[in-house]
Amino acid sequence: MPALSPDEVLRYLNAKGFLSSAEVELAKSRWNAERDGPLLQWLGREKLLPVDVARDVIELLAENQLEGLEPRLPGLILLKLAGRGGRGTVYRAWQPSLKRVVAVKILSKELAQNREYLQRFLREAKVASKVNHKNVVRAYDINKAGGNIYLVMEYVAGASVGEILREHGKLNPADALEIAHHVAEAIAYVSQVGLVHRDIKPDNIMLDKKGRVKLCDLGLARPSGATQLTSPMVAQGTPAYMAPEAALSPEIDSQADVYSLGVTLYRMLLGKLPFDHPDPVEILRMHLEEEPRGLDGGELPGALSELILRMLNKDAKKRPAAKDLPREIVSLEKAIPGLDKSSLWELVEGGEATLPVPGEQSTLALEPTNEMGFVQTQSPPANKPWETPPLPSPSASQRIPTSALPVSRQAPITGIGLGTMALALVLCVVYIVFFTLQPPPENKPDPQIDQLKTDNAALKGELEAEKSRQAAVREFMAKAANKLREEQADDAASAGAKPQRESLDDIMAEINELRASHSAAENPGAGE
Ligand SMILES: Nc1ncnc2c1ncn2[C@@H]1O[C@H](COP(=O)(O)OP(=O)(O)OP(=O)(O)O)[C@@H](O)[C@H]1O
Ligand SMILES: [Mg+2]
Numbered sequence: 001m002p003a004l005s006p007d008e009v010l011r012y013l014n015a016k017g018f019l020s021s022a023e024v025e026l027a028k029s030r031w032n033a034e035r036d037g038p039l040l041q042w043l044g045r046e047k048l049l050p051v052d053v054a055r056d057v058i059e060l061l062a063e064n065q066l067e068g069l070e071p072r073l074p075g076l077i078l079l080k081l082a083g084r085g086g087r088g089t090v091y092r093a094w095q096p097s098l099k100r101v102v103a104v105k106i107l108s109k110e111l112a113q114n115r116e117y118l119q120r121f122l123r124e125a126k127v128a129s130k131v132n133h134k135n136v137v138r139a140y141d142i143n144k145a146g147g148n149i150y151l152v153m154e155y156v157a158g159a160s161v162g163e164i165l166r167e168h169g170k171l172n173p174a175d176a177l178e179i180a181h182h183v184a185e186a187i188a189y190v191s192q193v194g195l196v197h198r199d200i201k202p203d204n205i206m207l208d209k210k211g212r213v214k215l216c217d218l219g220l221a222r223p224s225g226a227t228q229l230t231s232p233m234v235a236q237g238t239p240a241y242m243a244p245e246a247a248l249s250p251e252i253d254s255q256a257d258v259y260s261l262g263v264t265l266y267r268m269l270l271g272k273l274p275f276d277h278p279d280p281v282e283i284l285r286m287h288l289e290e291e292p293r294g295l296d297g298g299e300l301p302g303a304l305s306e307l308i309l310r311m312l313n314k315d316a317k318k319r320p321a322a323k324d325l326p327r328e329i330v331s332l333e334k335a336i337p338g339l340d341k342s343s344l345w346e347l348v349e350g351g352e353a354t355l356p357v358p359g360e361q362s363t364l365a366l367e368p369t370n371e372m373g374f375v376q377t378q379s380p381p382a383n384k385p386w387e388t389p390p391l392p393s394p395s396a397s398q399r400i401p402t403s404a405l406p407v408s409r410q411a412p413i414t415g416i417g418l419g420t421m422a423l424a425l426v427l428c429v430v431y432i433v434f435f436t437l438q439p440p441p442e443n444k445p446d447p448q449i450d451q452l453k454t455d456n457a458a459l460k461g462e463l464e465a466e467k468s469r470q471a472a473v474r475e476f477m478a479k480a481a482n483k484l485r486e487e488q489a490d491d492a493a494s495a496g497a498k499p500q501r502e503s504l505d506d507i508m509a510e511i512n513e514l515r516a517s518h519s520a521a522e523n524p525g526a527g528e
Helices: 006-015 021-030 039-045 051-062 115-128 161-168 173-192 244-248 254-270 280-289 302-311 325-335 418-437 447-495 504-522
Strands: 077-084 088-095 100-107 139-145 148-154 158-160 205-208 213-215
Touching: 006 021, 006 039, 021 039, 039 051, 051 077, 051 088, 077 100, 115 139, 115 148, 158 161, 161 205, 161 254, 173 205, 173 213, 173 254, 173 325, 244 254, 244 280, 254 302, 302 325
Parallel strands: none
Antiparallel strands: 077 088, 088 100, 100 148, 139 148, 158 205, 205 213
């Protein structure tokens, strides 16, 4: 197919809802091929299209896939693959109705056909989709089309911590601790509404280009106690990161997430796992029985090793409580020189430290998002920064140029007269007196948390009902097994010779033996 002219590309982008007519006119009047280079890259630079979307469109045009990728999902144009995981495939996609880029996770065919898994997935995604926290990837929608079940979620332009670790091996302590801090904030928040993530691991933590931390896959979480719906077909977590109690029983709470974050932190700091083995069952045994090694060699500051050891305690109650963990991490960051100097954006290709500009809004951010708004101004410290005293101030090269700061922060105060200063002093005193006389502000309850608690309670109700149905089935099975055992014992007594069978497995094995001998007797030619 001949290459499309710039006008044709703009027409296509307009027809598919990537650009409005006004944006097309703007592009036509501003873009100059000689000065600005290729059109799509310019659209990305000018923020008329998200950079990742512009790159995908370039590739799709080159591959002659103007309509986007298969499968066709209503209201979405599938762009390029963002990644693959155990439960499905993630694509970048364009949602023309809201003019935004989203991530679409299409469940694997095997899971999409598993009724039991699907029911749980849909129920949990319903609750999780209402969670709106700066460190949690938003789940927007869940849908079914042409046999595909897919989850539409917030797109994070950046990289997963798993990908970063595969590239860098490990992270510096300040970065690792800052990531753990934000994930801990997410765990503390979702634990308030009774949700457990169950699968905290580096591949489920993303960093965007500004160094913001986002926890993925909360839609696959299960409310605490809601456990009887587990199916052996569906992994309930990743063995290397799984809490010991999760290996024994699906009845876990957010303390299991604290453990998995402990494993993640260990992995980020030391570049290896505390328990590693090719056989997943052996890994689970190690979580249950062995103590994590590698934390007493002085490679990490003592207080940090101690925190990880507490997070990895076999006894869930002895771990830091989910709600207290963010505070504990922050005090550690403040207490140990160098640990508060993270620069997460540097870990992401194309990442940049940006300062929040008041009122700034992405043209695509039609939904209000809860941005973090932090300022990071220093490069990561040298190895083991706690061993050398911190420099009194960052070097000039480490500082963000003041020209990048909002105007109000740039202007030096010059030429202030004594009178002005005295007036300012008086105003300060009035201000302090006024505010110290005010009653302390009351802690306002978060309406979202109340709503989520109600939703989760309803969900728990449904799950309790499911639980009692399953308990009834188990009771029936136990009775049937006892009856079988009694009959077996009677038979053994009357035969006088056979020993009493011990377990249900033995009984089943005997029944199978009997069946086999019956069918051999009835059908002597079979099996030859
Ligand atoms: N919301 C998102 N925005 C951008 N990229 C994403 C998003 N979610 C996932 N990805 C990308 O897709 C990849 C695969 O994600 P996925 O959740 O399917 O894999 P996983 O976590 O390894 O496995 P699973 O969750 O199935 O156990 C991630 O490593 C990440 O690069
Ligand atoms: Mg995942």
